[in-house]
Amino acid sequence: MDQKGVGSLKLPSEFIAKMERLLQNEASRFFSTYDEGKVNGLRFNPLKTDRETFLTLVPFALSPVPFCPTGFYYDGGEQPGKHPYHAAGLYYIQEPSAMFVAEVLAPNPGETVLDLCAAPGGKTTQLAAMMKNQGLIVANEIHPKRVKALSENIERFGITNALVTNETPEKLAKYFPGFFDKILVDAPCSGEGMFRKDEEAVRFWSQAHVEQCASKQRHILDCAYSMLKEGGVLVYSTCTFSPEENEQMIEAFLQTYDDLELLSIEKVHGIQPGRREWTNTGLEEIERTARLWPHCLKGEGHFVAKMKKTGSAPAWNGSYVKPNISKQMLRTYRQFEQEALQIELEKPMYAFQHHLFALPDHCPSFNGLKVVRAGLHVGEAKKQRFEPNHALALALKPQDVRCSLDLSSGSSECFKYLRGETIETGEDRGWLLVTVDGYPLGWGKEVKGIVKNFYPKGLRVHA
Numbered sequence: 001m002d003q004k005g006v007g008s009l010k011l012p013s014e015f016i017a018k019m020e021r022l023l024q025n026e027a028s029r030f031f032s033t034y035d036e037g038k039v040n041g042l043r044f045n046p047l048k049t050d051r052e053t054f055l056t057l058v059p060f061a062l063s064p065v066p067f068c069p070t071g072f073y074y075d076g077g078e079q080p081g082k083h084p085y086h087a088a089g090l091y092y093i094q095e096p097s098a099m100f101v102a103e104v105l106a107p108n109p110g111e112t113v114l115d116l117c118a119a120p121g122g123k124t125t126q127l128a129a130m131m132k133n134q135g136l137i138v139a140n141e142i143h144p145k146r147v148k149a150l151s152e153n154i155e156r157f158g159i160t161n162a163l164v165t166n167e168t169p170e171k172l173a174k175y176f177p178g179f180f181d182k183i184l185v186d187a188p189c190s191g192e193g194m195f196r197k198d199e200e201a202v203r204f205w206s207q208a209h210v211e212q213c214a215s216k217q218r219h220i221l222d223c224a225y226s227m228l229k230e231g232g233v234l235v236y237s238t239c240t241f242s243p244e245e246n247e248q249m250i251e252a253f254l255q256t257y258d259d260l261e262l263l264s265i266e267k268v269h270g271i272q273p274g275r276r277e278w279t280n281t282g283l284e285e286i287e288r289t290a291r292l293w294p295h296c297l298k299g300e301g302h303f304v305a306k307m308k309k310t311g312s313a314p315a316w317n318g319s320y321v322k323p324n325i326s327k328q329m330l331r332t333y334r335q336f337e338q339e340a341l342q343i344e345l346e347k348p349m350y351a352f353q354h355h356l357f358a359l360p361d362h363c364p365s366f367n368g369l370k371v372v373r374a375g376l377h378v379g380e381a382k383k384q385r386f387e388p389n390h391a392l393a394l395a396l397k398p399q400d401v402r403c404s405l406d407l408s409s410g411s412s413e414c415f416k417y418l419r420g421e422t423i424e425t426g427e428d429r430g431w432l433l434v435t436v437d438g439y440p441l442g443w444g445k446e447v448k449g450i451v452k453n454f455y456p457k458g459l460r461v462h463a
């Protein structure tokens, strides 16, 4: 494809010409952002810590993202993904403009929420944290490989109210008509806002791809619409600039469903309205949507639209999942609980073969769906004993367990643990919650002075 140099990047000539035509005298400001480095952000995890504590704890220089109370910019020279606090789920590394989307959906504790295109979980982790682990969030990802990363991020963040599925939007639409209070469609898109971060997105770009994405997005939105409750709220977002995937997508969607009201998103901190002149009908209300432009704020770029279903919806008539755990399995678990924990898990328990899960509130029956995680993975019943899962460790607080081993974040012992090595302690206390500066990292089992390492093999750091 014909390309032209812009800043340090080579961009498709057709994309440059299109943006020049769309942005006119704003285009030079837009293109000048390609001379600047990408913007880096992370979001702290309010399920595990609070803002003040977080700021005194982390060793990176941070400055606040103005449109996300949990978001911070960090300097490109830092490597927060390699710090033990990342393994402990104290933050999620996320492009800053992406942080605005969950703020717009703003779910409340106890609601029923769907994140339809969820991997790798940036928005799911933010939504679930806003829900304070109460209610239900169905986090779905269509691609089997990407759903694994989603599930791991949910685990790392200590999220206990997520049903993680690996389904198509149409399959979910059949299961959940009229079921959700709030739905996020963070759509697969042509990724024009990712060009500074991701060379693949540049290579993949063509006008034909923009149009393919638009037709996929429309299908996903139709599925999402059918899953909304009466009064339910749907947020649609992309990380691309093309009007076909943004203003024109929402314009056509609103033309199809006359019971959808477009809600206004507050335009503060450099956030701009959607462009009326880029719709096909000059739709004035499109200015209620939001555009985050790299030349107007510190972020790579996003589009966000928020809609409410004002008409009636068929009442969901599915059933809720029933606890299925055997008495023997429950006994094995309770014995572990008495030995190792100071709390009792009170959620309904569900067994997938030997694996035990504590279900989210009001969990719908998921028979026939590809479920990757149902709430909190508590552990596995083995012969006469119970082995706690890593997810349980990351969802606990040190005061929830009888014994813990606290390691300092700068210590060699901490990195030994993350590499999967044993640690000598000289004691014999059984299951230990291993923590870094008081935040859970995983399990260890202390026998005859040695802590056997239960940090999952797939997560271990290589020396």
Ligand SMILES: C[S@@+](CC[C@H](N)C(=O)[O-])C[C@H]1O[C@@H](n2cnc3c(N)ncnc32)[C@H](O)[C@@H]1O
Residues within 6 Å of the ligand: 098, 116, 117, 118, 119, 120, 121, 122, 123, 124, 141, 142, 143, 146, 168, 169, 186, 187, 188, 189, 216, 220
């Ligand atoms: C923009 S990404 C989601 C990012 C995610 N929400 C986050 O914040 O981390 C879009 C996701 O949609 C998925 N996807 C691709 N095709 C899809 C389809 N036809 N239906 C639903 N999801 C699809 C992609 O695999 C990708 O994970």
